[in-house]
Amino acid sequence: MRLDTLAGNAPLKEQLSAQEKGRGLSHAYLISGPSGSGKRTLARLLSAAMVCINSTEKPCGDCPGCKKVFGGIHPDVIQVGEDGKDITVGQARQARSDAYVRPNEGKRKVYIFHNAQNMNPPAQNALLKLLEEGPAYAAFLLLTENPGSLLTTIRSRCEALSLVPVSPAEAEYELARRFPQLPREARHAAARRCGGLLGQAVAELEGQEDPGPSQEEARRLLELLAGKSRLDTAVWCVSLEKWTRDQVEKLLERSLALLRDALALQRGASIMTASPQELPAVQAAAALSAKRLLSMAGLVEKLRKDAAFNANVGQLCGGLMAGINAG
Ligand SMILES: [Zn+2]
Incomplete structure (x- = not known):
């Protein structure tokens, strides 16, 4: 199982x-x-x-x-x-x-x-x-x-x-998977405090995170890649243009982590960051070729750098659409 x-x-x-x-x-x-x-x-x-x-x-x-x-x-x-x-x-x-x-x-x-x-x-x-x-x-x-x-x-x-309480190391591993965007120290402290009852640490950290729309949309990006519809991709990329650059940057960051998860899944390695909600999208993306996943990860990484060098949201969304459709 x-x-x-x-x-x-x-x-x-x-x-x-x-x-x-x-x-x-x-x-x-x-x-x-x-x-x-x-x-x-x-x-x-x-x-x-x-x-x-x-x-x-x-x-x-x-x-x-x-x-x-x-x-x-x-x-x-x-x-x-x-x-x-x-x-x-x-x-x-x-x-x-x-x-x-x-x-x-x-x-x-x-x-x-x-x-x-x-x-x-x-x-x-x-x-x-x-x-x-x-x-x-x-x-x-x-x-x-x-x-x-x-x-x-x-x-x-x-x-x-x-069910028995988990070890601090197991708790920390699971928290890293669920809350990759939070600082390591916060996860470490929550893992120590929960006494092996992970649900308590999750409740504590959920109070600290503000996932915003990026988490949901990173999952959507992987679904679009797997779905291969140019029209859906275009509609989605246009919808991102109302976002702030900071939000798009977060979306790219999360997408990169999920793409790496899809690659790990393909190789039979364990998935590091996808939450249960994100897992189906990661699994769908893992059905793509490794070449396609690597090129998408490369694209997302490049756009992240562009974002850091002040590319505007329109340029980022345009680059994303062109890159997805090129594959
Ligand atoms: Zn099933």
Whole structure:
């Protein structure tokens, strides 16, 4: 399985990968660990693997199923209690009746129960019936900080996955991947402070960053390269002309990092900077030839230098459009 966006927890990842290759993923998991330990990340990866339509390593991150899960819009991945409120018996019953409606798109339906420890006994009993009698295509991921507060009958029907805090080095590696634009010292300090609970460090650093439009548009640039439509490229380049030079410079910087990621991916090396949101675009770009990627990286690097030497936004956008269309 492809679980690298979950930091640390190597034994658990190996266990899941072996299971997926062998008898296949289980239909119910109890994912436990302290707040910030990666429960949601793991639930997202598992649900994507379950609806992934590619036969290669799952979740591929590239197929429509994976993209919808990572975008939070897959109709067959149902979140229960995501708002942090207690899960009521009504919600558990609703999940039960919904489970008997066949999947919309894929072969499976995945139900993610957040804060499962906050379910009262009637709600847990309704869930238990679903775990025992639900259709074979339905899978259940129960997320909890305190597995001991769930009924023994529920626990016995789920496979336990316990997340543990990551080492400072693992935390720093992951933070460098997610926040390449922040100073190294800030990431280092956050990695030390979080005590291995990466989610806490991420929340802290998210408060410090101002991604602006550049992050989103760098991803768009890679999609355009992979899509090869001259018209889309032209429309997009023109839309950048209303930006400030500083914003275009940031866009070029981020694009260069993602292009290098695409090259790394092609070589089978590990990706250093792409976030889960950026990964599909990087994967699409990795399907281009190495020559094309290298020439694009060269172009972006040149434009970055031009920007530093006071080229104006119009010149930068023009250079970008000409360079993309030349390939
Ligand atoms: Zn996939």
